[in-house]
Amino acid sequence: MGRYLMVGAGLSGAVIGRHLAESGHAVTVVDARDHIGGNCHTERDRDTGVMVHVYGPHIFHTDDAEVWDYVNGHATFLPYKNRVKTTARGEVFSLPVNLHTINQFFRTTMRPDEARAFITTQQADTSITAPRTFEEQALRFVGRELYEAFFKGYTMKQWGCHPSELPAAILKRLPLRFNYDDNYFFHRFQGMPEQGYTAMIANILDHPRITVRLKTVFDAAEAGAWEHVFWSGPLDGWFGYDLGRLGYRTLDFERFTHAGDYQGCAVMNYGATDIPYTRITEHKHFAPWEDHEGSVCYREFSRAAAPGDIPYYPIRQVAEKALLQAYVTRAEATRGVTFVGRLGTYRYLDMDVTIREALDSARGFLACLARGAAPPAFFQPPL
Incomplete structure (x- = not known):
């Protein structure tokens, strides 16, 4: 052997x-x-008993x-169901963009077929037939208002460049739902x-x-x-x-504790560019079967990886x-x-x-x- x-x-x-x-x-x-x-x-x-995802959450x-x-x-x-929230315009919305997000954002009470028609005819840029960039992909399928509220700033912070410089493939299949399903993932397990x-x-x-x-x-x-x-x-x-170093994005975590429930969910995104971090994760919510009085949270910052940094995302x-x-x-x-x-x-x-x-x-x-x-x-x- x-x-x-x-x-x-x-x-x-x-x-x-x-x-x-x-x-x-x-x-x-x-x-x-x-x-x-x-x-x-x-x-x-040791202090709170919370199970911490040391290098960021894994679901x-x-x-x-x-x-x-x-x-x-x-x-x-x-x-465990990952239900992500995000802040925009001083409000909290659900991600991925779903019927609740659309109705809340546009102050409407549309039914699924009405919302689909609204996005397709009044929001999406149908002049873009073959999206080449992240930005074009988003504009083609959700339109400028939803793109700028939920995708543009977050992407700029996460990747360190404008979405027009990123390939459309990064967005892949745009998460857009015309029902009230707020489960971030669609896999059966x-x-x-x-x-x-x-x-x-x-x-x-x-x-x-x-x-x-x-x-x-x-x-x-x-x-x-x-x-x-x-x-x-x-x-x-x-x-x-x-031959040189392959490019990566790395993450910095600002860890803090809270005596209670800090944000009421596991992941809260911050898409605005005037907020330097991309999201806050509250780790006790990744184990909802456990009960902890205290809480451990991470503010997450993305930047270009330098030698000695942990490489997270290949560019x-x-x-x-x-x-x-x-x-x-x-x-x-x-x-x-x-x-x-x-x-x-x-x-x-x-x-x-x-x-x-x-x-x-x-x-x-x-x-x-x-x-x-x-x-x-x-x-x-x-x-």
């Missing part, structure tokens, strides 16, 4: 490592941090039944692990053939000591950033894609390493997709071993 290294003790490393261990292989998982779980890490606040939602069964095999998931994500990942890593080493920095020069390495760190980091604009192509070419010529996860493939991935790709990568890797083929650098190509 082989000896394999997972660099990173987040979802990718844990899931791939567990799959290989269950197939009889010896697996070592290393992480530079002093905890497992990566950016999904959760921990109890599990998926249509992938196998992934849902997988996480439920390692944790007890309890129902939604929930939160009762004891937090770190406990779930600890259960995934709990296998006799898995060894975990924290506070351990791995250098690519050490790869030869292992039969194969799975790298979930930054793709450019494997090469020492020698993937024209310059980054050119640099990414150069790194992908080098990676594909490298033997003995497979790049996985959000950072390893320079793509924004939800948790369920991360787990799906980790399972597929582990199975693909074992299939390569079975037929004596060299494992590829990417089971999920970044481009």
Whole structure:
């Protein structure tokens, strides 16, 4: 049986490592941090008892039944619906934009068919037939008033540029509903692990053939000591950033506590550009089955990532894609390493997709071993 290294003790490393261990292989998982779980890490606040999402909130939602069964095999998931609120014009509205939002915003009492006709004929810019930018996508489907109230300022703060500079794909399918459904996600499986994500990942890593080493920095020069390495760190980091750094947005969190209920919901967005933060998250509301008198909140600020910052959101604009192509070419010529996860493939991935790709990568890797083929650098190509 082989000896394999997972660099990173987040979802990718844990899931791939567990799959290989269950197939009889010896697996070592290393992480530079002093905890497992990566950016999904959760921990109890000592003073309030609140389960805190240390690197920002993570809400599990998926249509992938196998992934849902997988996480439920390692944790007890309890129902959770993400109901986001936002401030605009001195009022609080529901997101995504739904019939309640539309009626409140325009001071109307329209029925679904009336609201649909109103947005289509009086708000949406139907002259835009093939939206190319984020702004055009929003104007085409909701019109200028709703765009400027709920999307423009928030996007400028989140991405550090005007929405006209961002591709339409970032908005993807515009969340617009002509009913009163305020559930932010539309996936059929939604929930939160009762004891937090770190406990779930600890259960995934709990296998006799898995060894975990924290506070351990791995250098690519050490790869030869292992039969194969799975790298979930930054793709450019494997090469020492020698072609330049791929662009990311990072987040700063201003943590504060409150004796009571601070905002009455888990997520409150602030789209106005004169407010420097994008949102406030109140973490006890991510576990509505618990009861806590005190509260832990985060004000969330987005900015360009610098060396040493935690990379959160890959930018993937024209310059980054050119640099990414150069790194992908080098990676594909490298033997003995497979790049996985959000950072390893320079793509924004939800948790369920991360787990799906980790399972597929582990199975693909074992299939390569079975037929004596060299494992590829990417089971999920970044481009």
